[in-house]
Amino acid sequence: ADSVPEEKFSLKEVLITFQSCLTDNQEILTDSYVNGWRGLVRFMNSLGSIFSFISKDAVNKIQIMVTHQNGENGDKYETLQSMVKYELDNNLVDLQRRAEHPESGCRTLLRLHRALRWLELFLEKLRTSTEDSKTSVMCTDAYNDSLAQYHAWIIRKAATMAFCALPGRAAFFQTMNVGSTEQVVAMLGEAMPFISKVYEITEELYKQHNLLELP
Numbered sequence: 297a298d299s300v301p302e303e304k305f306s307l308k309e310v311l312i313t314f315q316s317c318l319t320d321n322q323e324i325l326t327d328s329y330v331n332g333w334r335g336l337v338r339f340m341n342s343l344g345s346i347f348s349f350i351s352k353d354a355v356n357k358i359q360i361m362v363t364h365q366n367g368e369n370g371d372k373y374e375t376l377q378s379m380v381k382y383e384l385d386n387n388l389v390d391l392q393r394r395a396e397h398p399e400s401g402c403r404t405l406l407r408l409h410r411a412l413r414w415l416e417l418f419l420e421k422l423r424t425s426t427e428d429s430k431t432s433v434m435c436t437d438a439y440n441d442s443l444a445q446y447h448a449w450i451i452r453k454a455a456t457m458a459f460c461a462l463p464g465r466a467a468f469f470q471t472m473n474v475g476s477t478e479q480v481v482a483m484l485g486e487a488m489p490f491i492s493k494v495y496e497i498t499e500e501l502y503k504q505h506n507l508l509e510l511p
């Protein structure tokens with residue numbers, strides 16, 4: 297009775313975490329957002345070591361956010377809205393170029409936010425794909441339409457190479473541990489609106505405060 301079986305990883309749990317980000321007044325809980333990313337990292341790592349360079353940066357960004365959350369002013373980081381207000385009010389964000397605050401919560405979260413757009417596009421392509429669709433192509437297209445524009449040539453090159461090593465559609469769906477193809481498609485159909493909502497609210501928040509281009 298004392299041996300608790302290792303919880304099986306399921307992408308469904310991860311997407312549900314993003315669902316739990318939203319508060320009743322449409323704010324985003326930093327803790328759940330970061331937890332959602334922890335799950336995405338586990339998912340990426342389960343895709344093989346070739347993805348570890350990609351997940352490494354996400355791990356790094358997660359750690360920076362955790363440090364803010366556990367810091368003296370951790371309570372100011374409860375939601376993305378309170379974080380933005382706190383860091384801007386106290387001049388804790390480098391607006392022009394990286395200087396005194398190279399690891400502000402605002403600029404760190406912006407990187408995760410941009411990557412979430414990639415995930416959103418990629419999952420939507422998977423959801424609407426057919427048996428003969430190629431995961432590598434869907435992933436690369438999603439990347440080129442989102443995150444790629446923010447990356448230097450060398451990173452784009454490495455990322456595109458990693459995508460080529462993605463398992464085929466059937467195996468990829470299995471890695472998600474959600475069940476049959478139909479179940480994966482249904483799960484994505486349910487979860488995608490929450491990811492999109494979280495993305496939209498964050499985008500609007502950053503836009504309002506002119507933070508979308510933070511160095």
Ligand code: 1PW
Binds near residue numbers: 340412415
């Ligand atoms: C299969 C599921 C894929 C969805 C997850 C997407 C993860 C995105 C991580 C991409 C990281 C590529 C290598 C790192 C690049 C960094 O330079 C870059 N970080 C991100 C997250 O784009 C920018 O961060 P920086 O250098 O301004 O601190």
